[in-house]
Structure formats: C-alpha cells, structure tokens
Amino acid sequence: MSLDPAALLAAPRGRRLCLEVLLADGHRSEVQRAAWAVSWATRPFTDNRGSVIAIGGDASSLVEPEVSPAEAAAALRCVHPRTETAVLDCxxxxxxxxxxxxxxxxxxxxxxxxxxxxxxxxxxxxAVARAAATRWWSEPVEPAAQAQVFWESERAPKEPSPARLARWRRAMDAEEKQFATEYAGRDVSGVWWSTPPEDLPRSTRVREGGGPLGLTLVEDSFGWETGRVQPVRVPEGEVIEIDGPDAWARLCRRHPLVVTASRRYVWGMTTGREGAWVQPDWAAIATEAVGVHLTVAGYLTTAGRVVDLGDLGASVLAGWGADETFWFDAVEASGPEETWEVDLGGSDRRWRRTSD
Structure with a gap:
C-alpha cells in the first residue's frame, strides 16, 4: 500500500510531519519567515503561552503580532518542500x-x-507521498533486521509472555473498575496508551548504514543521549500489520476491550470527543499471531486521531513508536549488545555506535 496524501492530512501526526518538512531548513529566509508566522499564529491555540521577555527595554510596551492562520498559510506556501532523506527523517x-x-x-x-x-x-x-525516501514507510515488518532498544537501566523482561499478557488483562479490568467507581465522574488523568503490555519484547527495523528506528522514533522522549541496542531474532509466524485507521478499527471490533472510564478524561482532552472508548484486547489477539507491527504510514495516518467504531464507540492509537513491533512470543539475541550515543556535535541528533 502506497502512502496516501489525503490520509496524511486527515491525522494529527501526518499534518505535523508536513508542517515540520516545511520548517526543516531554518537557514533559508523564506523558512525563517514561515516559522515566525507559525509561531505567532499558534499562540491563540496554545493553553500555556509562556512569557515574552524584553531585554534592554520595557516589556509593557511590546505589542504581540497578530498573525492569522491565513497569513501563516501564505508564508508556508512560499516554502518549497524538500524531500531528501535527511529532511524527512528529521x-x-x-x-x-x-x-x-x-x-x-x-x-x-x-x-x-x-x-x-x-x-x-x-x-x-x-511531495512526501511521491518521495523515494518514503517508500519503505508503508512496508510490513522486516524480520531479518530487527533490534531492541533499552534506555538507562532498562532490561529485557524474563517473565514468559503469556504470563505478562494475563497479568496485563487483569490489571486492565482492575483499572477500568477503579475509574468507574472510585473516580466516577471526576476528571482524573490516568493511563493514556493503547499498546500491548509495555514489558513485552519490542523491536524496530535496523536501517542500512544506521541504527534501529527505536533510537529516533520515540513519542514524548526524555532526550536520552545514550542507549543500548540488542539485535534480535524474532519469532516465526503471522504478524498483524497496522497500516492505517481501518486496520486499527478491525482489531478493535474483533477483540474489543472497553476503556471508557479510564480513558474518558485523557482521550477527551486530546481529541475533544466525548463518548464510549474501546481499544484492542491484546491478550485475545496474542492467540492469533506472534506479533503486531505499526508501519510508519500507519502511525502517521492513525496515531492520535479518533477512529470511529460505530456502535462500539471510538478508539485512539496512542503510545506506539513508528515501525514498532510488539512480540507476543519471546525474541532471542542474534548478536552482541551495542552501545549507541547521540552525536552532540551535530544539529539533527544523529546516533552513532560507540561499542559492541
């Protein structure tokens, strides 16, 4: 399946990707003007606007520019999008x-x-959809080139996957019950992700000439500058592919897990929607496949958007990394663990291997 421009623009992460492509080269004067316009046009839509500080002058005399979305759009149209690999990766x-x-x-x-x-x-x-550098974004999992990434003291779990899945399913029931009773009707922030259990084995592909995507494609990262990479041999068998909102909806309908009480407040804030919420029951899905993979295209067209499920309500794909695969069976090391670090001398947080 090729990348669909309309699907990119229908989802928040796809739209943000397109915006970042235009603003990528800050050395160009037209990009600087567009970034200025976007910055000021964004302020009316921002809850926490921060403070404007005047150095060497009177801050009270400063009048903030009023830039409309139409004016920001006009500035963005003056920027020719670049679709080289480095720009798109960033x-x-x-x-x-x-x-x-x-x-x-x-x-x-x-x-x-x-x-x-x-x-x-x-x-x-x-332009992004036509670019040669994005062709792999729609590709399924690449089982021959997978690696796990561990941050700080994080280690691979030793508990068998079936036990972790069963424990996760019990915890989900307990959490939903707690939010439906103890926190009923209260705006209490809780768990927001809809991934399989986070202590299952997870991996991303290793790109030729670079490290695994799990080093760079991290949602809401903590700015880690070092990581440990473990090449792995993954289980043989069917891997479920999430390549867009329809695939996510099919999983939710096939094995629905109601999470209305626990996700009502957080997903309501991020989407503006009120109503019933559902996510896939990964313990049930694990009986049908060895893993589930989110393509980059699937991430960009699905993550963070409301996925309508008809009578069941709706769902949100949240907490995944692009190209990430969760494995329901064990993975095995296929090579020595490596240490990688960010090249602090660069401007694009490029990672390099420092040791085996």
Whole structure:
C-alpha cells in the first residue's frame, strides 16, 4: 500500500510531519519567515503561552503580532518542500516526539488542522507521498533486521509472555473498575496508551548504514543521549500489520476491550470527543499471531486521531513508536549488545555506535 496524501492530512501526526518538512531548513529566509508566522499564529491555540521577555527595554510596551492562520498559510506556501532523506527523517522524528495524548493538542497541531493551513500543507503531503525516501514507510515488518532498544537501566523482561499478557488483562479490568467507581465522574488523568503490555519484547527495523528506528522514533522522549541496542531474532509466524485507521478499527471490533472510564478524561482532552472508548484486547489477539507491527504510514495516518467504531464507540492509537513491533512470543539475541550515543556535535541528533 502506497502512502496516501489525503490520509496524511486527515491525522494529527501526518499534518505535523508536513508542517515540520516545511520548517526543516531554518537557514533559508523564506523558512525563517514561515516559522515566525507559525509561531505567532499558534499562540491563540496554545493553553500555556509562556512569557515574552524584553531585554534592554520595557516589556509593557511590546505589542504581540497578530498573525492569522491565513497569513501563516501564505508564508508556508512560499516554502518549497524538500524531500531528501535527511529532511524527512528529521521531520518524522519531530512529529513522533511531539505527540501527546494526555492533554489538549499543542497549538501547532491545532493550527495545522485549520482550513487555511491544511490547504497549504496539501502540496507537501503530495511531495512526501511521491518521495523515494518514503517508500519503505508503508512496508510490513522486516524480520531479518530487527533490534531492541533499552534506555538507562532498562532490561529485557524474563517473565514468559503469556504470563505478562494475563497479568496485563487483569490489571486492565482492575483499572477500568477503579475509574468507574472510585473516580466516577471526576476528571482524573490516568493511563493514556493503547499498546500491548509495555514489558513485552519490542523491536524496530535496523536501517542500512544506521541504527534501529527505536533510537529516533520515540513519542514524548526524555532526550536520552545514550542507549543500548540488542539485535534480535524474532519469532516465526503471522504478524498483524497496522497500516492505517481501518486496520486499527478491525482489531478493535474483533477483540474489543472497553476503556471508557479510564480513558474518558485523557482521550477527551486530546481529541475533544466525548463518548464510549474501546481499544484492542491484546491478550485475545496474542492467540492469533506472534506479533503486531505499526508501519510508519500507519502511525502517521492513525496515531492520535479518533477512529470511529460505530456502535462500539471510538478508539485512539496512542503510545506506539513508528515501525514498532510488539512480540507476543519471546525474541532471542542474534548478536552482541551495542552501545549507541547521540552525536552532540551535530544539529539533527544523529546516533552513532560507540561499542559492541
């Protein structure tokens, strides 16, 4: 399945990707003007605007520029989108890192969804979809080139996957019951992700000439500068592919797990929707496949958006990394563990291997 420009523009992470592509090269004067316009046009859509400090002058005399979405869109149209691999990789990493699902969407995401800016992003989505560098974004899991990433003291779990899945399912029931009783009707922030259990084995592909995508495509990262990479041999068998909102909806309908009480407040804030919420029951799905993989295209067109499920309600895909695979069976090390670190001398957080 090829990348669909319309699907990119229908989802918050896809729109943010297109915006970041336009703003990627800050050395160009037209990009600087567009970034200035976007920054000020975003402020009316931002809950926490921060403070403007005047150095060497009187801050009280400062009048903030009023820039409309139409004016921001006009500035963005003056920028010719670049679709080289480096630009797209950087824009993708930023779009993933700035995903949040436990609060109202960032002002830039709201601005990107306005009619004026959305129209300006149309040609960008077309260019991204045509780019040779994005062809692999729609590819299924690559079992021959997978690696896990561990941060700080994180280690691979030893408990068998079936036990972890059973424990996760009990915890989900207990959490939903707690929010439906103890926190009933209260705006209490809780769990916001809809992934399989986080202590299952997870991996991403290793790109030729670089490290695994799990080093760079991390939602709401903590700015880690070192990581441990473990190449792995993954289980043989069927891997479920999530390549867009329809695939996510099918999983939710096939094995629905009601999470209305626990997700009502957080998903309501990030989407503006009220009503019943559902996510896939991963313990049930684990009986049908060895893993589930989210393609990069699937991430960009699905993450953070409301996925309508008809009579069941709706769902949100949240907490995944692009190209990430959760494995329901054990993975095995296929090589020595490696240490990777960010090249602090660069401007694009490029990772390099420092040891085996």
């Amino acid at each position: 824009a993708l990493a930023v779009a993933v890192d700035l995903a949040t699902y436990w609060q109202p969407p960032p002002g830039e995401d709201v601005l990107a969804a306005t009619d004026e800016v959305l129209a300006a992003l149309g040609p960008v989505a077309e």
